[in-house]
């Protein structure tokens with residue numbers, strides 16, 4: 001009989017998308033969909049113009065690590081954090097997702113593992129699984145603002161097959177931004193332990209109090225750091241599937257190029273949009289930050305005011321984790337979709353446990369994505385509040 005691989009069988013259902021089919025099956029309900037990090041913010045006109053004016057005679061393959069124009073534009077943009085960064089230090093990928101998959105495939109052997117502060121972006125599980133590796137969680141909690149543990153606690157978590165430390169900064173789903181000191185400490189710790197650092201910085205431009213430090217800015221660390229970025233969030237272009245994989249480690253980049261050759265090249269069309277994106281003026285990023293600051297703080301204020309709810313004020317990205325006064329947030333999230341109606345409206349949230357590797361963690365938590373206008377977010381929080389009340393009274 002034909003069988004499936006252990007790797008395929010280990011693939012987890014996405015905690016973010018698992019309620020989608022149930023949502024589609026409901027009739028006549030307006031759902032505030034806060035489960036998926038798909039912003040409703042219009043894609044900037046220069047990107048759309050670049051797509052519209054892309055008229056090659058032949059829609060051909062491009063170079064494996066990206067077109068020269070795109071890599072040069074990327075080197076110019078990322079030089080803000082790493083002066084002198086060269087196009088050769090950047091590979092263009094099909095989304096940040098492919099950049100993460102490539103990074104893990106290049107550094108992990110089958111049976112290796114990767115340290116990841118939990119809660120974490122759930123798709124790290126899938127990328128690790130595809131590379132034959134697994135996630136080894138570093139526990140962090142809502143109570144202490146998802147702070148990274150001290151070095152001795154990190155030491156205790158390293159296993160014989162641990163290859164890397166992977167995190168997103170600003171964090172999805174936590175909204176946490178690591179301070180420069182803490183970041184420098186853990187990156188130096190990883191170096192001492194012989195570990196790669198994969199910093200997923202796809203939310204780098206979305207911060208509210210102070211700009212996050214990029215690992216690219218840390219002196220003396222560039223021989224073991226790898227950075228991932230993407231057009232998806234900063235430029236609201238999730239559908240164009242364009243990402244960046246950055247490292248100054250020449251051997252690493254050479255192997256990334258070979259992986260790139262195996263899948264041929266990233267889409268030239270998307271790279272034309274990327275060139276336009278990377279040339280946006282600084283004022284664009286200020287605007288994006290302002291927009292998300294209003295949304296995230298509006299959502300935070302509304303959610304934090306719900307009786308019995310505990311949450312962390314996000315410092316960046318556009319998510320917040322909230323601990324709810326329920327025993328099983330997964331069951332509650334499903335019940336919201338199937339049963340709770342508040343003036344014909346309901347709300348879709350991502351159950352928190354899927355963001356943890358530890359099976360007993362996050363049971364009372366949900367992740368909310370501030371992907372709608374502030375007024376809708378405040379209304380969604382009210383629907384969540386009425387849901388909690390009705391759930392308790394069942």
Ligand SMILES: Cc1ncc(COP(=O)(O)O)c(C=O)c1O
Pocket residue numbers: 037094095096097098121168172200202229230231232238242243
């Ligand atoms: C932390 C993080 N990394 C990577 C990605 C993947 O982004 P892309 O659309 O570039 O594949 C996401 C998407 O939500 C994300 O939240």
